[in-house]
Amino acid sequence: MATAITYTAFGGPEVLTPTEIQVKAPGADQVAVRIEAAGVNPLDHKLRSGARPSGPITDPRRVGSDGAGVVTAVGEDVEGFRAGDEVVVFGAAGVYASDIVVPSSRLAPRPPQVSAAEGAALGVPVGTAYQTLRSLDVRAGDTLLVHGGSGSVGQAIIQLAVLWGATVLATCSARRAERVSALGAVAVRYDDPDGGTLADRVRAAAPGGVTAVIDIAGTDEALQTSLDLVTDRHRIATLVRGKDAAGLGIRAFMGGSPRPLNAQELAWRAEAIPVVLHLMAAGRFTVELGPQLPLADAAEAHRLVEAGTDGKVVLLP
Ligand SMILES: NC(=O)c1ccc[n+]([C@@H]2O[C@H](COP(=O)([O-])OP(=O)(O)OC[C@H]3O[C@@H](n4cnc5c(N)ncnc54)[C@H](OP(=O)(O)O)[C@@H]3O)[C@@H](O)[C@H]2O)c1
Known part of the structure; x- marks a missing residue:
């Protein structure tokens, strides 16, 4: 019998419950x-708590979209995967589970240099x-x-942008400056005790100016700094203040935005996974892992993420 984490009401981490589930054989174009x-x-945790609205x-x-594992069976018409293959699962539904059936489009082959925990991140x-x-x-x-x-998102942005030749400035706590560097x-630093504004600190670090901004912090100061430093608002994006983006004239990708991702944006999100797996296999992209907990401890995993734990928290079925 397979196990999955489920919840039947929005609430705190304690609503997450290990549940026995039936897993069907994969259908056409599906992989187990x-x-x-x-x-x-x-x-x-935003969906679980109801902070991010979802249907009744x-x-x-079920919970979770990202994982890694081993193919156990393939359905009709599946090409490129067979039983025994090590894979990364992305953009799927209900991945906090021992077993899952997903469309083959939600899988990428996992090279031997990438651990299951890294693939899940x-x-x-x-x-x-x-x-x-x-x-x-x-x-x-x-x-x-x-x-x-x-x-996790910030570290991926830094690494890709640096690889593509951009100069990158990244805000963080003093504790995390070494990792970012x-x-x-x-x-x-976003929390400099010596005072001054965030915009002043960014100007001092980038005397030539800033040409684009991505906001994953979502504070008022972060947004105001972005507006102060970059005049072309088409090159300012928030990933967390989507509701406010239209009013500010900046761009938003999810993060509460009423605009769903378009076909090109969805294609880029899928394209990213094999590209980055290739970089990881070549030793050119790294993932910072955090605590790894048994699947049954999903509630504790959510508490850790909500508390701001360093590195990607991973569940091990
Ligand atoms: N729109 C989308 O499609 C999308 C996709 C993925 C994630 N997100 C959202 O993006 C956010 C980050 O996700 P994640 O997976 O990267 O989370 P994460 O790994 O938990 O990282 C959160 C980071 O926020 C930093 N932080 C907290 N307060 C800050 C501040 N005032 N200024 C700058 N940084 C600050 C923390 O830095 P320190 O530890 O240095 O304090 C921490 O590293 C979440 O709210 C998530 O829901 C949106």
Whole structure:
């Protein structure tokens, strides 16, 4: 019998319950995967708590979109995957589980250099980072400011933008400056006790100016700094203040935006996973892992993510 984490009412982490589930054989274009690791994203706890609106719960609701595991069976018409293949699962539904059946389009082959936990850390952060950078057309010659550079999305943005030739400034706490710098960004404290504004600190770190901004922090100061430093509002994007973006004339990709991602943006999010797996296999992209907990401890995993734990929290079925 397979196990999945479910909840039947919005609420605190304690609503997450291990439940026995039936897993059907994969149908046409579907693949069955035994999950070895499931990544925990902030969106998972926002949906669970109801902070991010979703439809009313009518059946036990599954959790999680990202994971990694081993193919156990393939349905008709599936090409490119067979039983025994190690894979990364991204953009799927209900991945906090021991076993799952997903469309083959939600899988990428996992190279041997990438552990299951690392593979489970990719889907949302890497897809979001790559799509946002492509949408803003960040390239060599740009000076990119990232608000929230030390988190999973921020670290992916820094690494890709540096690889593509941009100069990157990333805001973080003093505690996390070393990590951000090691990835190739200029670390800028968002919480400097010596005073001064965030905009002043960014100006001091980038005297030539900033040409594009990605906001994953969502504070008023981060937004105001973006508006103060970049006149072309088409090159300012927020991933967390989507509701406010239209009023400010800036761009938003999800994060509460009423506008769904378009076909190109969705394609970029999917394209990101094999691109980054290739970079990881070549030793050119790294993932920071955090605590790894048994699947049954999903509630504790959500508490850790909500508390701001460093590195990607992963569940191990
Ligand atoms: N729109 C989308 O499609 C999309 C996709 C993925 C994620 N998101 C959202 O993006 C946010 C980050 O996700 P994540 O997975 O990267 O989370 P994460 O790994 O938990 O990282 C969160 C980061 O926020 C930083 N932070 C907190 N306060 C800050 C401030 N005032 N200024 C700058 N940084 C600050 C923390 O940095 P320190 O540890 O240095 O304090 C931490 O590294 C979440 O709200 C998530 O829901 C949106």
